[in-house]
Amino acid sequence: MVSETDIKQYVAQILSEMAASGSLAQPGPGRPATGPAPGGDEGVWPDILEEDLSLEINVPNPHNPEALRAIKKATPARIGVWRAGNRYLTKTLLRFRADHAVAMDAVFTDVSDEWVAGNKLPKFKTKCENKDVYLTRPDLGRRFDPEEAAKIKALVGSQNKVVVFIADGLSTTAVTANAMDTLKSMTAGLAASGIKTSPPFFVQYGRVGSEDSVSEITGAEVVVCLIGERPGLVTSESMSAYCCYKAYLDIPEAKRTVVSNIHRGGTPSVEAGSYLADLVRMMLEKKASGLDLKL
C-alpha cells in the first residue's frame, strides 16, 4: 500500500516536470493570453475578462458607498452596475458579451487535432457526425459504431482493469485546460499503488454515458471519463470526472461517482487527479461506485 506522502511526492514531481516543459502555463483556446503584459504593452487594449468585477462599482454618488462596497463582496452577482437610461452601461454590456462569447466558443469549437496529436491521444468518435448532432441527440453521444468500438477494444486490450479517457463534452476549453494534468496525476497515483491503467484516448462528441459503452466494449472494472461541463458565464474551464464500477448502457446515474468543478478557480487539476487515484483504488477494493460506495 502506498502512503499519502508518497502520492504527494509523485504529484510534486509531475508538477515540476510540467512546469519545466511549460505545459502548466499554456492558455486554452478561447482565452488567448492577451492580458496586460508585465511592464505594459502599448497598442493593445488590456483583456476586460481580467478585470475583477467584485471591485467594480459604477453608481455615481451612491447613498451609502461603504455599504455598496460591502454588498459587492457578499455576492458574485453583477450588482452596482448602474445604467444608461434603462439599459446597461457599455462596459457592463461588453463584459457580459465577452463572458458569453467565451462560454459559447468553449461549446461550439472542436478540440483541435493538434491538441489531440500533441498529447499523443488516439482519437475516436461517437455516433455523432458533427457538433450539431451531438447537441441535439444525447442518445448518439453515448454510443459508438462497431468499427470505432473494435478500434477502442484493440487499443485497450483485455488486461486493463482501469480505463481512462477524455471526452470533449460541452467545453473544449475545460478539456484543454485541465484534462492532461488531471490524467497524469491520476495515472501516476495509481501506478504508485501498482494499478495499471489503459492507454488514455480522446472521444469526440462524447456524453458522460459514452463511458458506459467504453466499459461494455473493454470489459473494464472501473472506467473514468474526464469531460468538459456546460460553461457558465463565470467560467468555461470547469471539467468533471465521472467514475463508474462495471458500467453498462443505461446504468442508473446514482451508480456514478462524480468529481466536479475541476478548474483553476475550483479544484486544481493535479489535486483532482490525485484524489481520483484514491477514489479508483477504493472502487476496485469495494467493487462499487456512486451511492453504493460509502465514502
Added chain:
Amino acid sequence: MILKTKLAGQVYAFKNLTDVMAKANDEKSGDVLLDRAAKTVTERTAAKIVLSRVTLADIYENPLLAPEKDEVSRVLKEDLSQGIYAKIKSWTVGELRDWLLKNETRGEDIVRVSRGIEAEAAAAVTKLMTAMDLVTAASKISVPTTCATTIGLPGTLSYRNQPNHPADDLEGIKASLCEGLSYGSGDAVLGVNPVEDTVDNTLAIMNMLHDFMDKWELPTQNCVLAHVTTQMKAVEKGARVCCLFQSLAGTQPANDGFGVTAAILDEAYDCIHRFGTAPGPNLLYFETGQGSEQSIDADCGVDLMTLEARCYGLARKYRPFMLNNVSGFIGPETLYDGRQIIRASLEDHFMGKLLGIPMGMAPCYTNHTKINQDDQEMATMLLAMAGANYFMGVPVGDDVMLAYQDTSFHDDAGLRELLGRTPAPEFFAWMRKLDLMDERGRLTARAGDASIFY
C-alpha cells in the same frame, strides 16, 4: 374523426390524434429527437389541415393519455366545466382559432369559455397559429390574481425579483434583492431558488425576505423555491411566507420524477391557506417548461408542446397566483435555437392565458444553445406586447446560482417604459413613496442604487 387529407396531390394519413398533434407542431428539436415530428414541411402542413377540422369533442373523447392510467389526464377531465364545454364541443379547432381572433370576441368572452376548453384543445388551436396570432389573441386576455397584493391588472407589468446566491448567503441574497428593488423589480414576488433544499435553510430565507418586507413596508409576496414538501415543513416550523412553489409536468410519470401528486398539491394549498401570511385567494406558484418531461424520459409518446398545455390544465385546478414558464432552460435537445425558443415562449404564454392561467414568462437560455441576447430580448418584447403578467429580474440577466441567462432588472424597467406600463398598484405607490419612480412609472435619478436600503 377523419385523420387523412390530400395535399399537393399526395395523401397524408395520420395514425391517431397523438400523431396529428405532434406532426402539426412547428419544428422543435425535442420532437425530432423522439422521431415524432413531421418529416417534411408539406407533411407538417397536412397535419395542421387535418387538425383544423377536428372538433373539440373529438379531442375530449380521445384523450392522448388515458385518465385511468394518468393522473394529469384525470385532473383535466374532472376540472373541466361540462356546462361550458357542452356549448362549444361541436366547434372545430379551426373555428376556435377564427373565433379567438375575431374583433367581436373580447377578452371577457374568452375568459367566459375558458373553463370549457380542455388543455389538449388549447394545444391544438395553438398549433394553427402564427406568432402575431398568438400575440393578438393573448393580448385580449387578462388574468389578474391576488396573493398579498394583486398582479396582472391591465396596464401593469410585474416582476419576480430573483436574488439567487451560489451559497444561499443571506447577505448576498439581500444585496441582489436591494439592487432589483431599486430598479422596481419585485412586485410579483421576491423569490429565491435555494441551493440547499433543507427545511432550516428554506425557513431562514423565507423569514429573511419577510422581515425585509415588514421593515420596509414593502407590498409584495415572498417565496422560496425549494421542493414543496420542504416548504410545508418550514411553514410547520413557523416560517412566514405568502405563497408556496412547485414545478409541474404534464404526465404522471414526470410528476413522479418531480415528487409531486395532486394529493400533495391539495395538501400544499391547505397548508398555505391556513398558515400563510397572505389573504389570497391565489396562493400557489408553479413553474413549467417545454421539454421537462422528455428530459427525464417521461413524455409518454406525446409531443412537448401538448404536454406543456397539460401542465396548465393541471395547474388551473389550484388557482395559482402565478405560473412561470421556462422553455429554454433545458437545452438544444428540446429547443434548438433562438427561433424555436421564441416560438415556444409565445405558444406557452397564449395556451396558458387561454386556460385562465396567470402567465409569467422567463425567456431564458443556456450557453450550449444557439441563441444570443438579441433573440432573448426579442422574445421578451413580444411577450410583453402579448400581455405577460410578469417576467424575472436577475442582476444583468446572469443567474450566478442556476448558471443560465434570464431577463434583467434593466429589462424590467425598460419594458415598462416602452409599453407605458406601471407596477402593481400597491408596489407602484411604494416606489413613489421612496422616490424611485415618477407618476408615469419611469425610474427617477435615484433608482439603480442598492445602497439606499442600507
